[in-house]
Amino acid sequence: MRRSAAIVLGPCAVGLVAAAIFVGAAAPVAAQVVPCRGLTPAAGYKVLLDDLVFVSPEVGTDREMQALLDRLQNALHFKLEELRYLKGPVALEVLQCVGRKPKSDGDFDAGMVDALNTRGVVLEIWGSLDGRKEGTRVRDRSAAMRYVVVPLRHYERGSPQLPGGYRARYVAASSGVDYLQLIEQAKDLDAYVAMGIGIKLLKSTEYDRAREYLCKADHLMRETWGEQPPAPEQQALVAYVTAAAREALKGSLGVNSAGNVRVVGDRPCPKASARP
Amino acid sequence: MRSPVPRLLVVLTMTALLAGWPAAVRAGGEAPCRSPLSFPGAAVNTAVVQFQYSGPRVRELSETARRLSRMVQLDALLSQLKYTGIGVVHLVRESNDPDECDPELVARRLLGALPGASRQVQPGRGLVVLSGRLYEEAGEVYVQNQLRFLRRGQPERFSLTIPGSLPFKLEADLPFQALSFPARRLTGDDLRAIDTEFIRSSVLYPQPAESAGGSPVPFVQGVAFAYQVVEVRGEWMRVQSDFTQGGWIRARTSALPLRKMVPELHMVDAAVGYLEERITRDKAASPKPAVRAGALAQAALADYERAERAVRQQNAERAVRPQDATRAAAVPLAAARAIDAVLRMLESVPPVVAAMETARTETDDACRLVPYSADLWNLKAVAGAFFLPRGGAAAAVVDDLLNAAAVEPKNRLVLANLEALYAYLRAAGPPAPFTAADLDARIKDVQAVRAATPAGPERR
Numbered sequence: 001m002r003r004s005a006a007i008v009l010g011p012c013a014v015g016l017v018a019a020a021i022f023v024g025a026a027a028p029v030a031a032q033v034v035p036c037r038g039l040t041p042a043a044g045y046k047v048l049l050d051d052l053v054f055v056s057p058e059v060g061t062d063r064e065m066q067a068l069l070d071r072l073q074n075a076l077h078f079k080l081e082e083l084r085y086l087k088g089p090v091a092l093e094v095l096q097c098v099g100r101k102p103k104s105d106g107d108f109d110a111g112m113v114d115a116l117n118t119r120g121v122v123l124e125i126w127g128s129l130d131g132r133k134e135g136t137r138v139r140d141r142s143a144a145m146r147y148v149v150v151p152l153r154h155y156e157r158g159s160p161q162l163p164g165g166y167r168a169r170y171v172a173a174s175s176g177v178d179y180l181q182l183i184e185q186a187k188d189l190d191a192y193v194a195m196g197i198g199i200k201l202l203k204s205t206e207y208d209r210a211r212e213y214l215c216k217a218d219h220l221m222r223e224t225w226g227e228q229p230p231a232p233e234q235q236a237l238v239a240y241v242t243a244a245a246r247e248a249l250k251g252s253l254g255v256n257s258a259g260n261v262r263v264v265g266d267r268p269c270p271k272a273s274a275r276p
Numbered sequence: 277m278r279s280p281v282p283r284l285l286v287v288l289t290m291t292a293l294l295a296g297w298p299a300a301v302r303a304g305g306e307a308p309c310r311s312p313l314s315f316p317g318a319a320v321n322t323a324v325v326q327f328q329y330s331g332p333r334v335r336e337l338s339e340t341a342r343r344l345s346r347m348v349q350l351d352a353l354l355s356q357l358k359y360t361g362i363g364v365v366h367l368v369r370e371s372n373d374p375d376e377c378d379p380e381l382v383a384r385r386l387l388g389a390l391p392g393a394s395r396q397v398q399p400g401r402g403l404v405v406l407s408g409r410l411y412e413e414a415g416e417v418y419v420q421n422q423l424r425f426l427r428r429g430q431p432e433r434f435s436l437t438i439p440g441s442l443p444f445k446l447e448a449d450l451p452f453q454a455l456s457f458p459a460r461r462l463t464g465d466d467l468r469a470i471d472t473e474f475i476r477s478s479v480l481y482p483q484p485a486e487s488a489g490g491s492p493v494p495f496v497q498g499v500a501f502a503y504q505v506v507e508v509r510g511e512w513m514r515v516q517s518d519f520t521q522g523g524w525i526r527a528r529t530s531a532l533p534l535r536k537m538v539p540e541l542h543m544v545d546a547a548v549g550y551l552e553e554r555i556t557r558d559k560a561a562s563p564k565p566a567v568r569a570g571a572l573a574q575a576a577l578a579d580y581e582r583a584e585r586a587v588r589q590q591n592a593e594r595a596v597r598p599q600d601a602t603r604a605a606a607v608p609l610a611a612a613r614a615i616d617a618v619l620r621m622l623e624s625v626p627p628v629v630a631a632m633e634t635a636r637t638e639t640d641d642a643c644r645l646v647p648y649s650a651d652l653w654n655l656k657a658v659a660g661a662f663f664l665p666r667g668g669a670a671a672a673v674v675d676d677l678l679n680a681a682a683v684e685p686k687n688r689l690v691l692a693n694l695e696a697l698y699a700y701l702r703a704a705g706p707p708a709p710f711t712a713a714d715l716d717a718r719i720k721d722v723q724a725v726r727a728a729t730p731a732g733p734e735r736r
Contacts, residue, residue, distance in 0.1 A: 067413075070413075071411075071413055074330055074411040074413075074418065075418075075459070077330060077409075078409070078411075078418065078420045078458075078459035079459075081422075081456040082456050082604070082607055085422075085454050085455065085456045085607065086648075087649070087650075087651075087684075089454075187603070190603075208685075208686060211683065211684070212648060212683060212684070215647075215648040215683055216648045219648050223603065249682065249685060252686060254728075263678075263681060263685070263694070263718075263721050263722055263725050264681045264682050264685055267678060267679075267681075267682035268682070269647070269648065269682065269683070270643070270647045270648065270653060270679035270682060270683060271647055272643065272644040272647040
């Protein structure tokens with residue numbers, strides 16, 4: 001089984017603390033990977049939302065989990081809506097995969113990843129939720145989330161620096177933050193989706209649109225992890241997106257046109273520079 | 277299900293009503309999404325599309341959700357009465373078909389790209405479409421709105437001649453004409469307030485006083501109707517129509533903190549003002565004086581920023597990371613800055629320095645929020661170029677245009693601006709760090725790229 005890379009979220013802030021875990025998030029028991037019934041070959045990009053599980057039954061019931069998943073699907077749809085509104089718009093939907101519970105990103109073998117990639121899946125999400133019950137209230141909520149960036153895992157198969165599977169742990173600093181907010185606010189999630197779409201567009205030689213999505217991913221990653229990401233996995237991702245954006249630029253310019261290349265050179269994605 | 281006879285009657289009578297309207301139009305109405313209407317006399321029409329349910333299972337919209345979009349229409353109409361020629365229509369769904377009220381399809385019907393509109397938007401006139409998705413859960417509602425604005429058959433482009441001894445012209449497109457706003461949460465209390473206010477606002481009074489006693493507005497599901505606002509007194513509008521004897525409606529939107537809950541309503545207002553300003557300017561030989569629609573739009577943009585910041589503050593109090601709220605609103609906030617910058621650049625010919633300084637700051641801020649928009653970098657370059665004859669830093673303006681080209685290397689507007697800028701710098705005597713030979717080479721390269729770049733369709 002491939003051990004997945006860890007992702008550290010941005011700096012701690014009011015109300016929510018994100019922490020990295022490099023090993024051993026509690027894996028849900030009785031994990032299984034059943035096909036996602038809602039996934040069709042229909043055009044457009046998809047984010048798959050698998051089952052989440054409560055680590056401890058005292059934290060929530062199955063019914064509460066289903067309600068949470070419904071809300072989360074919608075919240076993610078809302079959250080990712082902005083990505084559909086770039087200049088080169090894409091169709092993007094969030095699908096709920098009832099009963100699908102990967103154990104780890106090791107479950108995503110070449111055959112499965114190929115099938116998901118063919119169907120336009122850019123990200124698959126699953127995870128477990130924990131907390132501490134005090135009376136009727138749940139305290140110390142945390143979410144151990146797993147992400148597979150399908151196009152990355154597909155096209156960079158076997159790369160130890162770019163496994164395509166990532167994990168993050170989000171910890172609520174106050175009881176005012178519920179599970180929905182914990183996950184909905186995951187800053188890295190947007191970056192993964194933008195990157196996934198950018199890779200897909202790049203591989204289908206839609207260079208102009210690829211460049212736009214990859215530059216957006218570049219911006220989101222830097223906004224989330226800072227200009228100098230602390231973890232090697234983050235550094236690898238930023239470097240990959242930078243290189244992919246450069247490839248998109250070259251593709252857009254046309255490799256045989258030296259004049260084109262000279263106009264903008266090997267320019268990276270523009271950055272939101274600090275005010276002088 | 278409505279019968280075809282009332283529809284026919286309504287269309288006939290409405291046609292007569294529309295034809296008789298004067299140039300200064302302020303009108304409202306309601307129509308099905310499949311056969312939307314606009315007001316031909318209005319410079320700008322706003323279509324408020326009924327919310328679409330967003331959730332894992334198809335559900336009927338609750339009555340509150342239906343009322344919410346009608347309240348939005350009333351709010352939009354009332355707020356737009358300050359403009360000269362506006363129409364605001366509420367477009368409603370008649371089935372659960374998700375495509376029925378698809379905002380893109382509705383817009384195409386209104387623009388004549390698809391059949392169905394009983395009255396299309398006229399060429400050169402403005403269209404604003406506000407649509408939204410709504411999710412109801414445990415007595416609360418989450419709403420996410422989308423806004424699109426345009427002039428029929430016309431890109432939102434403007435040119436600026438940089439004054440000086442060597443004047444040169446640069447062009448820019450407005451960066452964002454389709455926006456998605458952050459999801460808004462409406463609590464049970466908010467919804468009850470909307471319900472109460474809707475009922476109170478749906479009464480026709482013989483006089484502008486609630487004590488006068490009134491009768492309910494005869495809304496009939498699926499039946500189109502239109503009315504003209506003939507007089508306004510504070511929150512009271514006197515409407516005339518043939519669907520009823522007419523009367524006064526109290527649109528008490530100020531009593532309802534709708535705009536605090538849904539700040540993008542200010543952006544709807546701003547988009548209408550921006551479009552009316554552009555339409556007015558295009559028609560006039562010289563800029564119009566006095567209270568311009570653009571100035572009203574700028575006030576609405578400032579209101580939007582204030583309301584959006586208030587929501588972010590509210591989110592922070594709910595223990596949500598404030599920077600995430602900023603991110604969710606990054607594009608709309610950048611769009612607000614960009615619209616404001618364009619309006620300032622258009623204020624007078626030639627532009628005044630103070631307005632251009634503000635425009636430069638606005639575009640700079642916008643690029644920080646959304647650094648992956650070529651149009652935004654281009655706009656920033658145009659604002660910055662104004663200061664070149666006044667000793668502005670040439671390298672910074674070139675850098676902005678190269679950033680734009682780095683996002684969209686085939687953007688013809690950016691390439692044309694780049695060539696014009698290099699040519700200007702060459703003629704003005706190359707400022708450091710540029711040399712004449714360097715600029716000559718750059719000009720040659722850009723010309724080659726422009727020649728090899730086909731016009732192609734607009735990517736918008």
